[in-house]
Every structure is written in C-alpha cells, then in structure tokens.
Amino acid sequence: MPIKISDSLPARAVLEQEHIFVMTEYRALHQDIRPLKICILNLMPTKIVTETQLLRCLANTPLQIEVDLLQTKSHVSTHTPEDHLLSFYQTFDDVKDRFYDGMIITGAPVEHLAFEEVEYWEELCRIMEWTKTNVQSVFHICWAAQAALYYHYGVKKYPLAKKLSGIFTHQMRTPKSRLFRGFDDTFLAPHSRHTEVRAEDIEKIEALKIMSVSDEAGVHIVCDQDGRQFFVTGHSEYDAETIRLEYERDLQKGLNPDIPKHYFPDDDPTKAPKNMWRSHAHLLYTNWLNYFVYQTTPYDIEASHAPTFSKTEHAE
Structure with a gap:
C-alpha cells in the first residue's frame, strides 16, 4: 500500500523515480480505507530534503499513510521557499484539535543553545x-x-568535545523488541550532533529503557x-x-x-x-509503524477522544 501525499508535493517526483509507491490525494479519495x-513536525531548515527522506522511509510498508506536515509558528524557516511552506505546511494551531496515530519530530540545528533559549521552545513544549x-x-x-527526554523526564544533554559525525556500528x-524485528545482530546508523545524552542518567529513570547503543556514538534508541x-x-x-554535504558546509x-x-571510503573525502x-x-520505520502505531491505535481515533493503549504491545 502507498503513502498518501499532496498531488504537487516536490517529494512525489523523487519518490516515484525511485519506484516508491505514493498515492495522490485524488486517488486516495476513491478508496474505502x-x-x-x-x-511530521519538521524543525530542520532544509525542509524539502528532510520531508523527502522521511516519506521515503514511511512509504516502505503495506499500510496506507496520510501525512500532515507541521512547522512552528514562532520560527519560520528561511531556507525553504515561502510558497512551499504556505502550500504544504500547517502550524500547531491548525491541528491541535486533531488526533494522530503517529508523529515524528525531527532534529534541529540548535544544539549550541540551552533548550529554554531556543526561539520556539515554549511552542515545542505545548506540542510535546x-x-x-x-x-x-x-x-x-x-x-x-x-x-523530549529533557521535557518529559528531565534528562540533561552534554556538549561533546568535537562534533560526532559519521556512520557507526x-x-x-x-x-x-518488535522495533528490531528483522535486524542483524549489529547494524549501522548515521549520527551528526554536537551533544549527547548519557546512559547513566537514563538508567535512573524507571519509565525509560535503552534499546540500542554504540561503543563510539553512545546511546542510540530509548523508549518508554x-x-x-x-x-x-x-x-x-x-x-x-x-x-x-554537512561536512562541506562546515x-x-x-x-x-x-x-x-x-563514512568516506578510505577516509578520503x-x-x-x-x-x-x-x-x-x-x-526501523516499518516496525515502528506496524507494531507501535497500526497495531495499537483505535480504528476511530477521533471518536475515542484520547488514544488507548494495549499493555501487550509495549516496547518488548
């Protein structure tokens, strides 16, 4: 099954060239499902690139998905064309009365700031x-x-001596865990950040569980x-x-x-x-959608007034 996106979203052409099954709004209206x-709350400055990357991952599933793109109201991106934002993005005020099966909140290049110093921190707290x-x-x-670890659980972030950048085991x-269904014993993932959270802080919180780690990159995935x-x-x-591209920009x-x-073969840029x-x-995205969204969400999410959760479908 496809991912449903706006007929004119730029990501559509990219995904179709990669033979990823996407469905336009017009066609989706004629399906009874x-x-x-x-x-997706997209906090990245290059929004078109990020939305395409995420839609690519979300589309690799037999589930039909309808995506709303969200931007902050208290900070407007200057790296994305205004007409794109006006055409495809909403703000929290537009969606605050809706219910969603799942949500993705992206990273943002504001690590050098304390959380409270980020321009849209108060808005992000309301969203979280x-x-x-x-x-x-x-x-x-x-x-x-x-x-989110800081807002929900008080977990601190720590500056790194140097930027952590590359591909790590x-x-x-x-x-x-169902999140790792089909994974190899070890797996690779990119990191690109200037700060970290530490395992010893997370392990003190009973509500949290560390799911994966890297000897070089530290804590990778945490869940409730x-x-x-x-x-x-x-x-x-x-x-x-x-x-x-990030390396060349720096x-x-x-x-x-x-x-x-x-990252580079023979460390040669x-x-x-x-x-x-x-x-x-x-x-990773398919398992999250299947086991932690699709199999736990009520069919009529709006009539339910609030999400309900099955204790049998927890992170284990």
Missing part, C-alpha cells in the same frame, strides 16, 4: 504535552530526542515502557550524501571539522560515500 494519520493525549506513538529524532540491548515514545539520537533517514564556514568517521544503513532504516 482508513489510512494511518501521521504528523499535546502528544500525550492526541498521538498514539511519537518518534523523536536527534535534537528532538534530547529535547550499534548493538541491540533489547533484541527481542508502553511504546508511546521513542527517542532516536541518530539519523537513519539520511541519504548517502547528507553527511558529505568546511566552507571555516569550522575545521574532522572527517566523518567510517574525494571518494563517493556509500549508503550502508538503508535496509535497517526502512526496517
């Missing part, structure tokens, strides 16, 4: 509080994972006990070229970045990187 309603009653399961990425701490919240510090959705800014680890994490990225 209740699609999963997914909201709203997810407790209006969203079945939330998937937080990178900075959003750190922000991870191990599962909860290999029997019911599978309602996932906190992912990496970027499995990244394309092969994403880290290269070079142009005179930041003197280290060469991303385990003149050689094209290869995507070695794509299969696990698709599995």
